[in-house]
Structure formats: C-alpha cells, structure tokens
Amino acid sequence: MYKKDFPFFKNSSVVYLDNAATTQKPKEVVDKVVDYYTNFCSNTHRSNHGGANKATKEFEATRDTLKDFINAPQSKQIIFTKGVTESLNMIASTFAKEFKTIIISSLEHHSNITPWHMQGRTLHKGLEVVNAKDNLEFDFEHFEELLKNNPNSFVSITHVSNAFGVIHDIKKIAQLTHKYNSYLLVDAAQSLAHFEVDVQDLDVDFYAMSSHKTFGPTGVGALYIKENLLEKLPVYQTGGATINDVSFERSIMLDAPYKYEAGTQNIAGVIGFKKALDYLNKITLKEVYKLEHELCTYLYTQLKKVENIILYNDTKNSTGSRSFNIKNLNSEDIGILLDKMHIAVRAGHHCAQPIMKKLNIDGTIRVSIAFYNTKEDIDIFIKGLKKAILMLKD
Known part of the structure; x- marks a missing residue:
C-alpha cells in the first residue's frame, strides 16, 4: 500500500527487512533534498539574501515540526546533531561526565556503552548495568536497587532495543530515576518511527533521536533537552553560528539552541527530516x-x-x-x-x-x-x- 511512495521500491526488487539499520525515504524527502541543493543552496543563520533566508526558515521549520511531533514545550529545546551517537557522546562528555555513577541497561547499543568506557568507567567502577530477565525484559527490581545504592546518578537507557525490539517502559524508568534524584537520557533511535512519543508525559531529561531511522536523511539527529537543563548543559563544541560576541579576551555564546549547533549543519538533511515527519503525520x-x-x-x-x-x-x-x-x-x-x-x-x-x-x-x-x-x-x-x-x- 505504501511502497509506491518510496522510490527505492520502484528501483529495486529487494525484499527490504533491515529497517532497524536504516529506513527507506519517501519521495517528498528525496525531492526536498534535491530542491535545496538545486534551488536555494545557502548557509543558514548567517547571510540575509533570499536563498539564505529561505534555507534558515525551512531549517527552523523542522525544529518546530519535531517539537510538535514529540510534544516538547518549546522549539529551543530541540538541538540538531549528526544522530543519536553524537547526541549520546555529547551528553556523556559534558553534563553526565561528573556523575559518580552511570546506569545503563543490558540491551544497549555500543553507542551507549563505549562513551562511558572512554571516561575510564567499567562495570562496578562508575558504570552499573541493569539486569535483563530471561525474556529480555527490564528488571525493575534490580534497577531500583542500583538507584538506592547510587542516588544522584545518571541513567542512560534505550527506548527500544535495536537488537531484539524490546520496548523499555521509559515512563516507569523516569519515575524511579527522579525518585532517587537522578537524571535520564533516552536513546530513541528505534522508537521515534514506530509509535507516538510524548516527552512531557514520559518526563525524560534528554531524548536522542535519529532522522535516518525515521524515514529521513542520514547524518541528522536531534536531542531534546528538558528546559531547566538548558543552562546547565555545557557547550560541546564552539565555532560559527554559536557566538553572540567574541574578543580575544572572551567569547559570549548565543542562547539555546544555537550555542549547541557549532559550524555549518547538515542543512539539506535537516530540511529533508521535516518532510519525513510530515509524511508520518499524514499517515x-x-x-x-x-x-x-x-x-x-x-x-x-x-x-x-x-x-x-x-x-x-x-x-x-x-x-x-x-x-x-x-x-x-x-x-x-x-x-x-x-x-x-x-x-x-x-x-x-x-x-x-x-x-x-x-x-x-x-x-x-x-x-x-x-x-x-x-x-x-x-x-x-x-x-x-x-x-x-x-x-x-x-
């Protein structure tokens, strides 16, 4: 029924069952990326000519659309990144770095394991892992035990296991996390494309999303940040488009979200991402x-x-x-x-x-x-x- 909307299936006889690795893209996504590169290819948030203004407007429209898609309170809480991997590394290298204990699940992708190892953390030495039951379900009893023994921790959990499709009850995980004065980062690479997400209802602190696993272009992702943490989150990278004023004595950064988006972004990818979200909203x-x-x-x-x-x-x-x-x-x-x-x-x-x-x-x-x-x-x-x-x- 829906394959007709995806150019891949018109050009290939492959039975494609590898959607957890990447999804195919609807025609409007492909067309929009081509439209940007052929009709208004310009940088964003810099120049004031027509093409640049259009690029900036459409880039920011994606932020607004994604805000509504996950029911975030404000657009400034959406930060564009290269993908979930960069989002996880960003938080691991900044906000979460100083926490004594990091808690993850047994079903994590390497992207939510290796960043903690890079900090010198190993099992029971700054890194704790929640047990998985025999059917791979999350062991909430063990999770609460870890939180009781390690309050004021940082919890980083996948929403849906990329390897097995197991859905973690993020709302319950968030409730327990906050009960013990801890913070929660969620890897949403495998969830955004499959069911409705409401970050306010889930009450997550950080929510890392992927475009290419949500029928959008590769090389694009986004990170939702709870509003009260926007000023607490250190800047990950600096450079063009992040600066309010610079002298050789000091640099004054822009407000969120722009201070977190250094350099030229994947503009075509971000603009294409909106078309993917629009397509999902239509269905x-x-x-x-x-x-x-x-x-x-x-x-x-x-x-x-x-x-x-x-x-x-x-x-x-x-x-x-x-x-x-x-x-x-x-x-x-x-x-x-x-x-x-x-x-x-x-x-x-x-x-x-x-x-x-x-x-x-x-x-x-x-x-x-x-x-x-x-x-x-x-x-x-x-x-x-x-x-x-x-x-x-x-």
Missing part, C-alpha cells in the same frame, strides 16, 4: 503502530513454525525487530544466502555484543520491519529462510 503513528504490530505478530507466528528456530523474546512489549537463530547454523551464513535471494536482513551482533555474550551467542539474524512492508515480504523471507537452512544442512 499517523497510530496507523503505523497498528500496521507494524500486525506484521510483527504475523512474522512471529511464521517464525515459530520454522524447524530448530531459537527465539529470544516474544511479541509482548516489543516492536520493529525480531531476532533469532537456527540451531547449529551460523547466522552470517544464513544472511549471505538470503542476500543472494535478494532478501535484505542483518546478521551479526548488531552493535550489541554485551547482550550477545550474556546469551552465549555470536549474533542473531534480525528481521526488522516498517509499515511499508507486507505479509508478502514476510512470506518471501520465510520461504528464503527455509531454503537457506536446507542448503546449509547439505
């Missing part, structure tokens, strides 16, 4: 969630019928991704054979090696869907999977 995230829930349920029922399959969690409290292995077969080998059949999935550790090690596996085969996928896509994948299994058993 509505309620419809997206409904379609994806139906597809995920169908995928799960079909996978359960596959002989010798190993599944790591059910469809309860999960979205987007389904990870599995086939007993005694290598996930990478299966991924390669599926690629030969023009079926795109991801095989490996998915930048989540710690949870793979806990499960005593090298990696998984991950099928990640988007609302434009169909039951036919899943049927083709299941047929291809069974064929790959037979080939590897021979």
